[in-house]
Amino acid sequence: MIEPLLPEPLLPETLLTVEGLTKRYGHRLACDSIGFTLDHGEVLAVVGESGSGKSTLLSLIAGEVAADAGSVSYRMRDGATRDLATLSEAERRALMRTDWGFVRQDATQGLRMAVSAGGNVGERLMGVGDRHYGRIRATALDWLARVEIAADRVDDPPTRLSGGMRQRLQIARNLVTAPRLVLMDEPTSGLDVSVQARLLDMIRGLVAELGLAVIIVTHDLAVARLLSHRVLVMRSGRVIETGLTDQVLDDPQAAYTQLLVSSVLAA
Numbered sequence: 001m002i003e004p005l006l007p008e009p010l011l012p013e014t015l016l017t018v019e020g021l022t023k024r025y026g027h028r029l030a031c032d033s034i035g036f037t038l039d040h041g042e043v044l045a046v047v048g049e050s051g052s053g054k055s056t057l058l059s060l061i062a063g064e065v066a067a068d069a070g071s072v073s074y075r076m077r078d079g080a081t082r083d084l085a086t087l088s089e090a091e092r093r094a095l096m097r098t099d100w101g102f103v104r105q106d107a108t109q110g111l112r113m114a115v116s117a118g119g120n121v122g123e124r125l126m127g128v129g130d131r132h133y134g135r136i137r138a139t140a141l142d143w144l145a146r147v148e149i150a151a152d153r154v155d156d157p158p159t160r161l162s163g164g165m166r167q168r169l170q171i172a173r174n175l176v177t178a179p180r181l182v183l184m185d186e187p188t189s190g191l192d193v194s195v196q197a198r199l200l201d202m203i204r205g206l207v208a209e210l211g212l213a214v215i216i217v218t219h220d221l222a223v224a225r226l227l228s229h230r231v232l233v234m235r236s237g238r239v240i241e242t243g244l245t246d247q248v249l250d251d252p253q254a255a256y257t258q259l260l261v262s263s264v265l266a267a
């Protein structure tokens with residue numbers, strides 16, 4: 001039995017509402033009317049086979065890809081709920097920089113490869129208005145230490161870091177501005193099993209400590225079990241099943257989820 005990530009929220013409050021999100025590529029429906037809500041501090045795992053629309057869903061939520069239909073609303077820090085489609089591009093970018101994080105599967109998309117490790121973290125602080133070099137450097141070093149990147153690597157660009165270090169650097173870069181919502185697309189895939197386990201442990205600790213709301217895309221049900229409160233199972237762009245993580249993984253209702261769960265057990 002895995003202990004819960006966080007205590008039950010006393011006053012669950014919706015942070016994000018996704019309704020009817022739909023995206024077509026030609027005749028293919030990459031996302032077909034996806035809907036869910038996410039509370040403050042809640043972790044939702046989006047699982048499903050390759051091509052089921054998981055990454056498209058994150059891109060739609062982040063506003064990087066325009067939806068054909070549907071909406072995403074978000075409770076801003078001032079308490080107002082905004083339909084993200086009504087934000088200007090500058091407002092959307094500011095929100096992404098200050099209140100959201102996005103950890104990519106491919107670190108080359110999530111990091112600036114020509115900038116040092118310290119710079120990758122520091123520039124995010126500049127992005128939220130910090131202009132004090134000493135403080136920026138100290139905070140960047142502090143975050144690098146938190147994600148177990150040694151101080152003597154601070155001037156190395158990501159090209160000189162290992163795959164696991166790059167993912168940890170992405171985490172530092174995304175969390176340094178204290179976001180409330182973090183999107184993660186397969187943050188541990190492509191890494192050795194032991195590196196994966198350490199990274200997952202680190203993410204789990206930070207999520208619990210910082211009370212982050214997270215949408216984590218993974219094809220790995222073990223990751224969903226370890227990290228999430230709720231699971232959304234996607235297939236061919238549709239939500240096949242959704243529920244509390246232990247409920248969905250221990251007692252799957254949809255035939256497809258049963259297959260996913262049993263194929264993991266058989267593996």
Ligand SMILES: Nc1ncnc2c1ncn2[C@@H]1O[C@H](COP(=O)(O)OP(=O)(O)OP(=O)(O)O)[C@@H](O)[C@H]1O
Nearest residue numbers: 025028030048049050051052053054055056057219
């Ligand atoms: N830019 C694009 N142009 C055309 N088709 C696309 C584009 N992006 C995604 N698709 C298609 O949309 C569907 C969903 O893709 P998506 O990348 O969201 O899947 P996924 O669940 O993230 O898969 P994976 O686990 O392999 O990352 C796939 O059929 C894919 O080929």
Ligand SMILES: [Mg+2]
Nearest residue numbers: 054055056185
């Ligand atoms: Mg993907």
